[in-house]
Amino acid sequence: MSLLVVGSMAFDDIETPFGRSDNTLGGSSTYIALSASYFTEPIRMVGVVGDDFGDEHFNLLHSKNIDTRGVKVVEEGKTFRWAGRYHYDMNTRDTLDTQLNVFADFDPHIPQQYRESRFVCLGNIDPVLQVKVLDQINKPELVICDTMNFWIEGKPEELKKVLERVDVFIVNDSEARLLSGEPNLVKTARMIRNMGPKTLIIKKGEHGALLFTDNGIFSAPAYPLESIFDPTGAGDTFAGGFIGHLSRCAKINEAEMRKAVLYGSAMASFCVEQFGPDRLNDLDMLEVEDRYQSFLDLSRIGE
Amino acid sequence: MSLLVVGSMAFDDIETPFGRSDNTLGGSSTYIALSASYFTEPIRMVGVVGDDFGDEHFNLLHSKNIDTRGVKVVEEGKTFRWAGRYHYDMNTRDTLDTQLNVFADFDPHIPQQYRESRFVCLGNIDPVLQVKVLDQINKPELVICDTMNFWIEGKPEELKKVLERVDVFIVNDSEARLLSGEPNLVKTARMIRNMGPKTLIIKKGEHGALLFTDNGIFSAPAYPLESIFDPTGAGDTFAGGFIGHLSRCAKINEAEMRKAVLYGSAMASFCVEQFGPDRLNDLDMLEVEDRYQSFLDLSRIGE
Numbered sequence: 001m002s003l004l005v006v007g008s009m010a011f012d013d014i015e016t017p018f019g020r021s022d023n024t025l026g027g028s029s030t031y032i033a034l035s036a037s038y039f040t041e042p043i044r045m046v047g048v049v050g051d052d053f054g055d056e057h058f059n060l061l062h063s064k065n066i067d068t069r070g071v072k073v074v075e076e077g078k079t080f081r082w083a084g085r086y087h088y089d090m091n092t093r094d095t096l097d098t099q100l101n102v103f104a105d106f107d108p109h110i111p112q113q114y115r116e117s118r119f120v121c122l123g124n125i126d127p128v129l130q131v132k133v134l135d136q137i138n139k140p141e142l143v144i145c146d147t148m149n150f151w152i153e154g155k156p157e158e159l160k161k162v163l164e165r166v167d168v169f170i171v172n173d174s175e176a177r178l179l180s181g182e183p184n185l186v187k188t189a190r191m192i193r194n195m196g197p198k199t200l201i202i203k204k205g206e207h208g209a210l211l212f213t214d215n216g217i218f219s220a221p222a223y224p225l226e227s228i229f230d231p232t233g234a235g236d237t238f239a240g241g242f243i244g245h246l247s248r249c250a251k252i253n254e255a256e257m258r259k260a261v262l263y264g265s266a267m268a269s270f271c272v273e274q275f276g277p278d279r280l281n282d283l284d285m286l287e288v289e290d291r292y293q294s295f296l297d298l299s300r301i302g303e
Numbered sequence: 304m305s306l307l308v309v310g311s312m313a314f315d316d317i318e319t320p321f322g323r324s325d326n327t328l329g330g331s332s333t334y335i336a337l338s339a340s341y342f343t344e345p346i347r348m349v350g351v352v353g354d355d356f357g358d359e360h361f362n363l364l365h366s367k368n369i370d371t372r373g374v375k376v377v378e379e380g381k382t383f384r385w386a387g388r389y390h391y392d393m394n395t396r397d398t399l400d401t402q403l404n405v406f407a408d409f410d411p412h413i414p415q416q417y418r419e420s421r422f423v424c425l426g427n428i429d430p431v432l433q434v435k436v437l438d439q440i441n442k443p444e445l446v447i448c449d450t451m452n453f454w455i456e457g458k459p460e461e462l463k464k465v466l467e468r469v470d471v472f473i474v475n476d477s478e479a480r481l482l483s484g485e486p487n488l489v490k491t492a493r494m495i496r497n498m499g500p501k502t503l504i505i506k507k508g509e510h511g512a513l514l515f516t517d518n519g520i521f522s523a524p525a526y527p528l529e530s531i532f533d534p535t536g537a538g539d540t541f542a543g544g545f546i547g548h549l550s551r552c553a554k555i556n557e558a559e560m561r562k563a564v565l566y567g568s569a570m571a572s573f574c575v576e577q578f579g580p581d582r583l584n585d586l587d588m589l590e591v592e593d594r595y596q597s598f599l600d601l602s603r604i605g606e
Contacts, residue, residue: 210527
């Protein structure tokens, strides 16, 4: 079923304790779309790049049945670039360089043929732009939204306007505490859900994720990885797997929501195994279902 | 079925952001025995106290069918005292005072009638004493062992001698990493299991616990508490609930091991709700089973 993805598209220079990868395809919408592409189609992508964004990248997206007609290519413009270095524990990173380039003037325009989409995934961009997207589309079945501390601190009021209009909000634990000002995650979840989103997902990195709905709390385990190679894009990949699974469900209920959290976790666990989105390029659905199964096994009592 | 518990018995002065509690009954064997008492009997306790350890404390233990004939009372001696203050986040604490008193000369003697016990739980004491205990008993069905960073750093070789002889080793994540010198928990678990214990439980505090066995990894969720009142004894209470459940199983298999981790987690989630072991004194089994059920619900997909 149709999924509209709006977010950043970028080239990343990534340094980890295990090596470095320059000019790596990145950006929130890239990871979300690639991850979701294993579950659903068409995926409609809205973003902006410069003319340095080569055909090989478009070809990769098209090979995953990702519709890029909504991606604006700015002639003689340069694509958004980010450079970062991860610390030894892989949980923290330093941003070494940020060049917004054409992304600085990103003003998402939703093509006519995109305005009727069953699902909308708002990647981490300026909340003002997230609202602009919602203003251009007919109310979809489900709106999913991601953000980051930069916007929570810089544009809290604008972000709250977005939250009033989203169904599922995805943040990590430190961002959730920053937004609520409350250290306890249960209280934090209640406060954030009171801001609008009926469904809240709090990601805890190596400790899994928590899903808060009207039906209660679901605790998703983390996949016990022997080595995390590159965490870049893991959060967006989670969102892509989450919305991807929901997109293939005729009916969305609590059980499918919980499964979606595990599929998101499974996709994220693949993402971190290689640099950038590399691991997301060559997966097959059997691997995905196998990984999902191991997530189930992690918390199964058995008999 | 018979359970032998050996560890410290103490009086604690506890300060948390929510208040303070002085002369609180404490010690590893106290929490282990009280927690396990909800699942099994007889529980045989070995420890040492001074004559300041009043009848009210012995009466409490006896009311839980805990056999204290193995507890040595030193005339004109003073019971081990510990004083600590928890920080706001409740995950870290400062030890303000430690008075070993009669515990300084603790030399566990296992009474004849205790030497045939089906289960043995070695609370956090000097590994030299833990070995002394094992030398005095006939091989039980299962030996469970706890320790702390103090012994990992101070007596690593003695601790390794203990590990060669235990079936289940319980540590928290920082202690596990300290023991292995490896940050990755999956690699850490393999290294520690190679030291002897076939079963390893790594506690992650507010993030739940991981069980490592020959059959794989089980990830137990944490109970999403709105407020943690006093973490003192939570780890020992976990061990008590874990061994307590196994004690009531005719046959121990992977499924019972996984259930035992959830029962340990359930008991620990009660323990932190009040100062010291107070919450462990007035529970009924219905509450315990209800809490266990909520742990199951936390990771159930449902239909």
